[in-house]
Each structure stands twice: as C-alpha cells, then as structure tokens.
Amino acid sequence: MSNINRITGLSGFDVDGTIQKLMKAENAKVDKVKQDRQIIQWQQDLYREQISNINTFSSTYFDVTKDTYILSPNTFSVSSVTGSDTTGKINATATSAARTGTYNMTVNNVAKGANISGKTVNVEQGGAIGFSIVVDSNNKTFQIDGSTVTLDEGNYSNLSQMAAALNTKMGSVAVGSGKLSDNAVAVVSGDGKNIQFNKKIKIDTTNNTMTLNVDGKSYNAILPNGNYSTSDIAGMINGQLSNLKSSDGSNTPFPSGVVLQSTDGQNITFINKSDNTAHAGSVSMAAVPAVTVTSGGSNTGVTGTKLNFGTNSFGYDKQIITGKNDTFTIGGTTITLAQKDYTSSGTSDADITTDLITQINTQLTAASATVSARAALDGSNAIQLVSTTSAQIGLSGSAASTLGFASGSQLAQSQSDSINNLLSGSADFTINGVEFKYDFSRAADPSDSTTGIIGAKGRSVSSIMSEISTKANVNIGYSELTRNFTIASRNTGADKNFIAKDNSGAFMSTLFGAGTVDTAAATPPAGITTQKAVDGSFTITEPGGAATTVTEALNNFSIDGVTYKIDPSAANGATSTLNVAQNVDGTLNKIKDFVNKYNDLIGKINAKIDEKRQYSYKPLSDDEKKSLKDSGQEDKITELEGKAKEGLLKNDLSLENMASQMRTAFYDTVKDAGINLYDIGLSTSDDTTQRGKIVIDEDKLKQALQTDSDKISKLFTQKSTSQPYYSPVMSNSDRAKRYSEEGIFQRISDIVQDNVRMSRDAQGNKGLLIQKAGVQGDITDTNGLLPKELQEKDDLIKQLNDKLSDKEDQYYKQFSAMEQALEKLNSQSSWLAQQLGGGQ
Structure with a gap:
C-alpha cells in the first residue's frame, strides 16, 4: 500500500472509504497468494518434524558411539562374559555356540610383530650462509643525491632488512617541499648482492600516458599520479597489458607473453616471459638519471662491515667481526669465530663453508660436545648440524644468522624436512x-x-x-x-x-x-x-575340560564360540577367570525396544500420509486474524489453523515411498541368513490400520534366541560382502546387490540415509526429504524444493503489493481530480446563485 500522506474529503465525498471498497478485490488476490504461501510453509514445517523424528531414531540405533547402537553382531549375543582379570588385559565375548560355565585363561606370551629401531638421527640444515652487515659509527652515514641519511647502529641480518631501514630514514629527510623518499628508493639488486638506489619519477597529468612501441604497434598505458621508480612503472603497466589495444585503429591486442621489466633503476625493457629473453621495444619516457650514493663515514671495515660503493649502489664485504657477529652457541657450547674478511681473500662460497665448519668442529670436539657440523648433502654450501642424542639442543648467538640458523631455534629433525x-x-x-x-x-x-x-x-x-x-x-x-x-x-x-x-x-x-x-x-x-615376531601362546581351560595350550598369530582369536581379546601389553603369566552365562532377556529387550521405536516412527509417518485434508479450512488472512484478536478469540485462531494444517501431507509420495521401503526391508530375504522373521516370532499386525507395524511373539523370539542367536544376528546386522559401506553414489546394480546381502537393520539404516543424510550424491543432492524441505542453517534452506517455492511466493507477493500501491495511487489521483472539479462546480454554482439573487 502507498505511504503517501493525503488530505481527502474536502468536497464532502468519502474518498477513503470508496477506494478501500474498490481495493478490496485487489487485496483478495494478495491474500490468496499469502494463503498459498502459508500452506507451503506448513508443509515444510511438517516435513521437518518428520525429519527430526527420523534423525532421533537414527541417532539412537545407528550411531556407533551410542550404547543403543543396534548394528553390531554382538548386540544379539545371548551369552554374556564376566571375568576376574583385574588388569583389564584379557577380555572376551561369546556367541550362543559357547558352553556356559567357567573358563580359565593364562597368557604364556602375547603375539608380537617385528620391528627395528635405529640409531639417533637428528640433523638440522641451515639456510644459505649470509654475513650480517654490522653498522656502527664508521659506516652508518650515507650521502644520497646530496642528502645525508644516517642509519641506526646494529647488525642487519641481510640486504632486505637494511634497504627497508634506509627507506624509512629517507622518509624523514626533507628535500625541498617533500622528502628524500619522494625522489629515491632503496632496493635489493636482482642478483641479491647489492643495495641499489632507483630514482623516482613524478607522474601527473602532463606525463601519465606511457606509449609502448612493440612489434610495429603502439599502445598507450595510463598511470595514476604519484612518485614511482622505473620498476614500479613497469609493474603497473604489466597489470594493464591484457586490456591494451593498439592505437592505430586496428585494436590489435598487446603481444601475449611479453612483459616489461626494469633492473637498473633507469631503463624499462621488454622480455619474453617464458624464457626471460629480450624482446625488442621501447617506452616513451624521458631519460631517468642515476641516484648518486657515497659513504659519509670512514668505512674502514674494522669494527663495522666495509661497504663497497658504486655510482647508485653499494655492496658489502663478507666479514666476521669480533664482538659483532662472531659467536654461536650450540646447546651449552659457545663457538667463537675468528675475525676474518672472506671477500678480500677471494675465497669461494664452498671455501667459506669449509673454513667455518672446520672452526666449529675444532671447538665442538675440544668441548666433547655431542654435536658436529658438516656441509649440506645437496650441494648448496649450507651447513648441517648433526646430533648424536635425542636431547633438545638450542641454537643462538650473533653468528647464528651468518651460519644460516635462526637465533633461538632448536636443532630438531622434522618429518617435513627434506x-x-x-x-x-x-x-x-x-x-x-x-x-x-x-x-x-x-x-x-x-x-x-x-x-x-x-x-x-x-x-x-x-x-x-x-x-x-x-x-x-x-x-x-x-x-x-x-x-x-x-x-x-x-x-x-x-x-x-x-x-x-x-x-x-x-x-x-x-x-x-x-x-x-x-x-x-x-x-x-x-x-x-x-x-622378533612371535606367535602368541595361551593356555585355556574350558568348562569341564582339561587345560589346553594354543598358539595364535593374533592376540584376538575365537575358539568354540568364545572370542578372546588379549591386550598386547599383557604380561607373561597373566591369568583370568571368565564366566559365560546366557542373557536371553537382555537381547530380547533390545529387539523389543527397537521394534517399538520403529513402530512409533512408522505410526507418525502413516498418520500424516492417511490424515484427511480439510479443504473447507484455509489459512486466515491478516484481516481475519485481526478481527478475531480484537474480539478476544485468539484460541479460535489456533483451532482454525489447526484444521487448515490437517492432511497437508496426505498421500505424500516421498513419505509413502520411505514407509513402503522400510516395510519391505523386513520381509525381503536376507542372503545366507538361514532364517526369516516368521521363524523368530516377528510378523505384521493383522490390524490393517497399523500399516506395516511389527508384532512380536515374545515366547517364540525367546526360544529362537536360545537356539539360533547367530542366525538372528545375521538376519538383522549382516553386512554386505560386495558393498560393505553405504554410499549415495552407488550404481543401481551395486545398490541392489548390497540390499540383498545385508541384514534388516542395515537396510533400515540405508533407507534412513537415503532420505535424511547430509552428505551429497554424484549430482550434489542430499537426502530426499532434506532436498525437499531444507534444513535451517544449510544451503538446502535456500535451494531446497519448498524453500524455492516459498521464495517464489514472496517475490509474487512483493510484485502484487507494488501493483496495489500503484493502483491505489491511481485511484487517489482520479478522485483528487474529481474533488477539484466538484469544488470548481460548487464555486460556479455559488457565483451563479449570487448573481441570480442580486438581480431580483
């Protein structure tokens, strides 16, 4: 309905009342769709109620973690076993084939498997040897394009850390109206050996179009305003290449596989991405000058690392400096490396690794440490530390990062190591x-x-x-x-x-x-x-029998209806007295409980399938509910809606199929079970209104349990040999074979899964009832059959309400025009009356 505030009735005509009468027929259309939507909502609620009942039944009997789990063959054993083994190492279960009485068991030795446990293997490989850069008063000052930059003193573990520190410092150095960092940036060179300073170019509307000339075509890339190095510019243009078209009108795409790069901070070139080879081309950009950088200190390399300056870059010597990066503690042993400049001696990386290992091992041997160093086996010139004990060994010290190890780490071999x-x-x-x-x-x-x-x-x-x-x-x-x-x-x-x-x-x-x-x-x-792997030896005395020693390859074995389960940790000579007795009533009660709960579930499903539909009762409209509430008849609302809900699932195909399948599961033959329901006293009720409920002849079932409990176990819980596990993606032939081979309760479990499982099949569908009604909090709450229908009704109601609002606005406009015409007519009539009256 429209929310416009209106003033009507100025002409004396009841506009609002008239429009309400006119809109009544239109509103009826919306009420009809709302009623249809309410019926769908009630159907969904009723389905979800059935799903909840089915899930409760399933979790009670088909959840292996519950005491009421019904699918274990042991559930139907009528023989119970109690014992006097206080250690809990000797346990047993029995079938109906076991003789009742006392069994004595002695463990001579348990069966064991073979195993090998090797020597201690504990190897920690470091990363690449990388000399830290020691910055002190001799080398902390730099002249960068004429501006002084001063680094904090300390050890910088690598060039990346030092470049980041330089960029931070340049951000605080004033140059003209800006900062030095607006004009230059420090980066690690492509070969990783130097810090290179690249000029930053100011990009604005006067130079933000970069023309790329490649393969005889020109392409224009537009850059955002800002200060950028040539490497930044190359990266930003690379991000646009897939969208660039040639500027000659042919709209030729930019050559695939060609990208831009800048390695020297001054020039942008093109390469073939596949193999990094050069590709001819140019970028229309003014020449970029080099940044000049020099040392502002003595840079002697005695107490701080010596830096080697080029025009726009610097590298550093590979130095061990006393008191700076020369100590490494392994466990409780501290290694002190000799002060040495490996750069000036011209040694190779392999020579450096060999020298460091020699120094480390000399001092470890002198300290009688359980750790030694060796070169990495993968040819990387890294250092490995090898321990001969399983003890935790810490690694720390100023030289840790130089040797490729993190200070504060452990010497600890891992399964995830190479x-x-x-x-x-x-x-x-x-x-x-x-x-x-x-x-x-x-x-x-x-x-x-x-x-x-x-x-x-x-x-x-x-x-x-x-x-x-x-x-x-x-x-x-x-x-x-x-x-x-x-x-x-x-x-x-x-x-x-x-x-x-x-x-x-x-x-x-x-x-x-x-x-x-x-x-x-x-x-x-x-x-x-x-x-050494050995068989187990056990001496068993059965009721009324003599002691017999048996040899078994496994610690779980069955003899004469008794399954013995010996804990592998049982000591030689351990004994136990086991008493086997029949417990038919306990097993009988388990079957009765299951059947009662099954009958209750079937009864609830049948009640909804058979419930008569009350077609004369419809969902109440909002106006009808308001009228009943205003007259104090809230109970009447509940009564009428209860009638309207009746029979909404009558003859529902999904529920009918599930109930039918569950009834059939009880009576179809179970392959190789050797017994059927009638043989054990179970049958269908003679009352046709019960529709498949199971009736138990307790005397007959009790007798069958006493003589054929193993067969009864197969009848109810036998697993399929060809398809032992339920899967929603089984073929029809595999499903049929599984059904014929499995016991009745296994079949019921499968039927439950088919209807309420939350896992998906090959088409992405969950259980049939889940797909139909949806589950709150799950994707099926939006893409299920009924949720989709509800959404369609919601969309239709919105469309109709929009049309109602437009229709109402149209009526008000028409009546407003009518009122204005009436007012004008009234004015004319009054004027005419005055004129006529004045003439008399």
Whole structure:
C-alpha cells in the first residue's frame, strides 16, 4: 500500500472509504497468494518434524558411539562374559555356540610383530650462509643525491632488512617541499648482492600516458599520479597489458607473453616471459638519471662491515667481526669465530663453508660436545648440524644468522624436512622382500616408470616413508620425540619377521646405523634394537575340560564360540577367570525396544500420509486474524489453523515411498541368513490400520534366541560382502546387490540415509526429504524444493503489493481530480446563485 500522506474529503465525498471498497478485490488476490504461501510453509514445517523424528531414531540405533547402537553382531549375543582379570588385559565375548560355565585363561606370551629401531638421527640444515652487515659509527652515514641519511647502529641480518631501514630514514629527510623518499628508493639488486638506489619519477597529468612501441604497434598505458621508480612503472603497466589495444585503429591486442621489466633503476625493457629473453621495444619516457650514493663515514671495515660503493649502489664485504657477529652457541657450547674478511681473500662460497665448519668442529670436539657440523648433502654450501642424542639442543648467538640458523631455534629433525638433509646420490635397498630404487640427487621424471629408479630430490622425509610403508606392507617412520627411524610389521605372528638391507648406496646404514638388519636374528647390529615376531601362546581351560595350550598369530582369536581379546601389553603369566552365562532377556529387550521405536516412527509417518485434508479450512488472512484478536478469540485462531494444517501431507509420495521401503526391508530375504522373521516370532499386525507395524511373539523370539542367536544376528546386522559401506553414489546394480546381502537393520539404516543424510550424491543432492524441505542453517534452506517455492511466493507477493500501491495511487489521483472539479462546480454554482439573487 502507498505511504503517501493525503488530505481527502474536502468536497464532502468519502474518498477513503470508496477506494478501500474498490481495493478490496485487489487485496483478495494478495491474500490468496499469502494463503498459498502459508500452506507451503506448513508443509515444510511438517516435513521437518518428520525429519527430526527420523534423525532421533537414527541417532539412537545407528550411531556407533551410542550404547543403543543396534548394528553390531554382538548386540544379539545371548551369552554374556564376566571375568576376574583385574588388569583389564584379557577380555572376551561369546556367541550362543559357547558352553556356559567357567573358563580359565593364562597368557604364556602375547603375539608380537617385528620391528627395528635405529640409531639417533637428528640433523638440522641451515639456510644459505649470509654475513650480517654490522653498522656502527664508521659506516652508518650515507650521502644520497646530496642528502645525508644516517642509519641506526646494529647488525642487519641481510640486504632486505637494511634497504627497508634506509627507506624509512629517507622518509624523514626533507628535500625541498617533500622528502628524500619522494625522489629515491632503496632496493635489493636482482642478483641479491647489492643495495641499489632507483630514482623516482613524478607522474601527473602532463606525463601519465606511457606509449609502448612493440612489434610495429603502439599502445598507450595510463598511470595514476604519484612518485614511482622505473620498476614500479613497469609493474603497473604489466597489470594493464591484457586490456591494451593498439592505437592505430586496428585494436590489435598487446603481444601475449611479453612483459616489461626494469633492473637498473633507469631503463624499462621488454622480455619474453617464458624464457626471460629480450624482446625488442621501447617506452616513451624521458631519460631517468642515476641516484648518486657515497659513504659519509670512514668505512674502514674494522669494527663495522666495509661497504663497497658504486655510482647508485653499494655492496658489502663478507666479514666476521669480533664482538659483532662472531659467536654461536650450540646447546651449552659457545663457538667463537675468528675475525676474518672472506671477500678480500677471494675465497669461494664452498671455501667459506669449509673454513667455518672446520672452526666449529675444532671447538665442538675440544668441548666433547655431542654435536658436529658438516656441509649440506645437496650441494648448496649450507651447513648441517648433526646430533648424536635425542636431547633438545638450542641454537643462538650473533653468528647464528651468518651460519644460516635462526637465533633461538632448536636443532630438531622434522618429518617435513627434506630427505636431502640425510641422503644424496642413488640408493638400492630391500625391505620385507620389496626392492626400492631411489635417486636422491634428482627430481622425479617421467622416465622413472621405465628405469624403475625414482627421482626423490626435494621430497620430504614423511612422503618417502609413506611410499615405502605402502609398498612394503610395513610401517616405517621417524619419531621427532626419540629422534630415530623405526620399521614395524603391520601384523603379529612368527611369519611377520622381515629383513631390511642395502643392496647399494647407504639408505639403511644412514637412517638406521647398519646396512642389513634381520628381525629374526638372535643379535641385532650394534646401536640397533630389534623385536622378533612371535606367535602368541595361551593356555585355556574350558568348562569341564582339561587345560589346553594354543598358539595364535593374533592376540584376538575365537575358539568354540568364545572370542578372546588379549591386550598386547599383557604380561607373561597373566591369568583370568571368565564366566559365560546366557542373557536371553537382555537381547530380547533390545529387539523389543527397537521394534517399538520403529513402530512409533512408522505410526507418525502413516498418520500424516492417511490424515484427511480439510479443504473447507484455509489459512486466515491478516484481516481475519485481526478481527478475531480484537474480539478476544485468539484460541479460535489456533483451532482454525489447526484444521487448515490437517492432511497437508496426505498421500505424500516421498513419505509413502520411505514407509513402503522400510516395510519391505523386513520381509525381503536376507542372503545366507538361514532364517526369516516368521521363524523368530516377528510378523505384521493383522490390524490393517497399523500399516506395516511389527508384532512380536515374545515366547517364540525367546526360544529362537536360545537356539539360533547367530542366525538372528545375521538376519538383522549382516553386512554386505560386495558393498560393505553405504554410499549415495552407488550404481543401481551395486545398490541392489548390497540390499540383498545385508541384514534388516542395515537396510533400515540405508533407507534412513537415503532420505535424511547430509552428505551429497554424484549430482550434489542430499537426502530426499532434506532436498525437499531444507534444513535451517544449510544451503538446502535456500535451494531446497519448498524453500524455492516459498521464495517464489514472496517475490509474487512483493510484485502484487507494488501493483496495489500503484493502483491505489491511481485511484487517489482520479478522485483528487474529481474533488477539484466538484469544488470548481460548487464555486460556479455559488457565483451563479449570487448573481441570480442580486438581480431580483
């Protein structure tokens, strides 16, 4: 309705009342759509109520974490087992085949698997050796384009840190009306060896169009106003290249794969992105002058790092300076490096690494430390620290960053570290009869499948271990707690011993400490611990029988209807007395409880399917509700709406199909169960109004439990052998096969999942009822069938209300014009009357 304030009735005509009468028919159209929407809303509420009932039933009986979980075969065991084992290491369950009475169990020894535990392996590889830059009073002052910039004294770990500090300082140096940072910027050169100062160009409306001349075409790029280096300008233009068209009218796109770069701070050039080769072209930009930079101090390199200045850049000497970057503490041992200028001696990176390692090891050996240093195995000239213990070892000191380590870190091998921290070159080894060939010096290559040699450079320790575990059917891994590698068989039993050996290379000897380890050998190699795989030995005395010793490969085994479960940590000689007794009533009650809850669920579904629709009752309109409230009849609203809700799900196909499938699930044959519902005293009610509810003959069921509990367990809980797990994406043939092989309660669980699961199938759909009614807080609350219908009604109501407002405005305009005409006519009549009266 319109919100315009109006003044009507000036002519004496009841405009508002007349328009309300005229709009009544129009409003009826909106009320009809609102009624339709309310019916859909009630249907959604009723569906969600059924979904809630189904979910409650499902969570009670199909949730494996609940005590009421019904799908375990043990649920239907009529034999209960109690025991006197106070350690809790010996447990058992029994089927109806077990004799009642007392069982005695003695653990002679548990079954064990084979395993190997190697020597300590704890390697920490540092990053690239990078000498810190020591800034003090001798080298902290710079002259940059004639302006003085002074850095704070201290150690700068790398050029990037120093460049950032210089840019900050330049931002506080006044030049004319601006700052020095408006005219220049410090960056690390492309080769990473120098700090380079690039001129900044002022871009405004007079020079913000850059013309690019490439491949015989010209392209115009527009830059925003500001101060930019040539590198900044190249980057901004690169961001526009995909949208640039030639300016000659042909609209030729900018050449694909060509980009701009600036490496010297003065020129912008073009390159082919694929291989970084030069590409001919030019940029219409005035020549950019070089920034001049010189030292403002003595720059002797005695107490502060010596800086080497070029025209617009400077590098630095690789120096160890006493008291500045010369100490490194490993655990409790402090290493002091000799003051030395590696730059002036002209040594290579490899020479520097060798010299530093020599100094470190000399002092570690003198201190009898459990750590040593060595060159990285990957040829990177980095330093590795190797510990022979699992103890935590801290790394700190002024030389830490120089050596490639973070001060305050730990010497700690990790599963995520590169395998190249430990191995290089080729290795051929065999574990559990499976041969492996790796080349740790090269990356994986398509030819690996042909040669059989797997390139593994750069891969993590965990990925290599996982690969070996899968192929060799063992568990091989690294413990970050004990700092060693282990290999373990995946099962117990005397036949699970294995040999791990190097055929060539040093995989086993490096990671475990010996080239060959046989878990069946009487004595393992020095420094290595092994566990021999053995069968378990158990002495069992059954009721009325003699003690019998059995040998088992597993610690869980079944004999004469009793399943024994022995904890692998059970001590030799551990004993237990187990009492097996029948508990038919407990199992009977579980089945009764399930059937009662099932009947209750079916009853609620059937009640809505069978409920008669009250077509004479409709949702109340807003005016009708207001009228009843004003007359104090709120209870009448509830009564009338209750009638209108009845039968909204009558003969609903979705609910009817679900109820029908659940009824059928009880009576279709379960393959290989050897028994059916009738045999155990379950049947359908003779009362046709009950529509599939299950009736129990308790005496017959109790007798069946006493004699055939194993078959009853299969009838209800048997899992499909061909399709053991529910999946919404199974083919129809797989689904049919699973259905025929699984027990009744398994089928009911599947039917529940089909209708209310929250996981998606191949088409992206959730359960059938979920897709129809939607779930609050889930995407189905907007894209479900009924939510979409509700939205359509909301959109239609808005459209109709907009039309109503327009219609009402139209009526008011028409009546306003009529009132104005009447007022004018009244004025004319009054004037005429006056004229006629004046003439008498």
